[in-house]
Amino acid sequence: MENTHRLIQDVFEQKWDKNFIFDSLNKRSVKYSEFFSDVLSLQKRLIERDIQSGDTICTVLDNSLEFIKILFVSIFSNITLVPIDPEKGEDEIRDIIYYVKPKVVIFDNKEFNFFQKKIQIKEINDRITQESKNRLSIINDIDLERDFLITFTSGTSGKPKGVIHSLKNLILSALAFNEKFNFNSKNIFLHNLPMSYMAGILNLIILPFVCKCQIVIDYRFSVKSAMNFWKIPIEYNVNTFWFTPTIIGLLLKFDRGNDGKEYAEKQKIIGCVGTSALNPVIKKEFENNYKINLYESYGLSEVLFVSTNSPDLENENIGKILNGVEINFDDNEILIKVPWMFKRYQNLDSNDCLVNGYFISGDLGYVSKDNILTISGRKKELIIKGGINISPKKLEDFVINEKKFRECVIIGFPDKVLGEKTVCFILKNDYVNDLKKQLNKRIMEKLGKDYHIDEFIQLDHIPKNTNGKIDKLLIKEMYLRNDV
DSSP states (O other), rough: OHHHHHHHHHHHHHHHTTTEETTTTEEEEEEHHHHHHHHHHHHHHHTTTTTOOTEEEEEEOOSOOHHHHHHHHHHHHTOEEEEEEBBBBBOOOOOOOHHHOSEEEEEEEEEEOOOOSSGGGGOOOOOOOOGGGGGGGGGGGTTTSSOOOOEEOOOOOOSEEEEEEEEHHHHHHHHHHTTTTTTOOOOOOEOOOOOTTTTIIIIIIIIIHHHHEEEEEEEOHHHHHHHHHHHHHHHHHHOOEEEEEEHHHHHHOOOOHHHHHHHHHOOOOOEEEOOOOHHHHHHHHHHHHHOOOOOEEETTTTTTTEEEOOOHHHHOOOEEOOOTOEEEETTEEEEEOOOOOOEESSSSSSGGETTTTTTEEEEEEHHHHHHHEEEEEEEEEEEEEETTTOOHHHHHHHHHHHHHHHTTEEEEEETTTTEEEEEEEEEEEEEEEHHHHHHHHHHHHBGGGGOOOOOEEEEOOBBBBBOOOHHHHHHHHHHTTTTO
């Protein structure tokens, strides 16, 4: 425990006068010393608003330097942070706030009206004093074991799961991952994943920080940004990326210039890949186009990093199991035990997903004699679209409640760009184009953009098995052989 406190303090002491964050959105750079002062100033502002140690706060913020400051205020103040994606639908934002009952919600959108006790970030974001290194002693007061972070992810039931981690968990997992890469002050990370999700926090804030790296803040990745993806990396000499299958697929589709290819050939770029499985054909095409080696990894919100490929390991699967990780199996389903296991769920019984201390992953796979983990399929019903978990049941319930269709079935299918796409099967004579547009508009308003239905398929009837349950396996087979 003392070593972890020392590690955090050493980062600030050793890098005090060096740049930590480049905010490309506002064209500013922030040294470690300036960042530390900004965090303590923000801490004072929150104390003035009666936010204290032990409280829970929610943020509804886009990617920004301000979000990272709030993350570190939560660390220094022993506050529980619940980041909420501002692109989530109204219903899910309300649900999360209801589950955690925060002291306050911090937001950057004037139209945010879901909670009475709220603060707009611009009201509290200014520096009061320039702090000295002597103030770093406050790091010793950090409670590494307490509830630090609650991130919400979709579960198979449709109810969002609040996954609770301590700060110690995130740091231990980051350090275990870095044993395979040896990131250091020469690494400059591009942060273009949503900061409100675990990958945006662990992979692109905590990991670079504990490894004394630099971070370049960019807008979250989108189809639009794919067309000009390399501008910011080139401007800030980025050499370390966390790609997702969606980012890779869209770059191959929309990146028409040669700037990125020329830049990648000059730089020694590390290309980590996470959030969902990468198609081997797409992987090979990207590596050939950009001359960037891609290193896939595997992890889950509950167990964080589990395995990864790395520069010293040439493998087509998802890499070698990290030190400290134990893998077991139940009928080919992967069971995982890690030293950085999540503490519990905020709103569900965590015992339902644990067996003798092992987390039930819902993924199928096997481990080779060389300790290489391979994922062969998925047991649980989840659609992983653009790296985001989508609950088919939640979407089906919403569609049925809208009373547009007599029956519907939601199934995920492989997609080169999205990883998986969402397909809605309905009965013939229930479908019209205008209805599709109206329904998707309602879905995005209430559930969020990620729940958008990509394809509607009409069936003569919805197949059911002898128990009267919908036969999703048969529907999948029909779709894949174009028999629908």
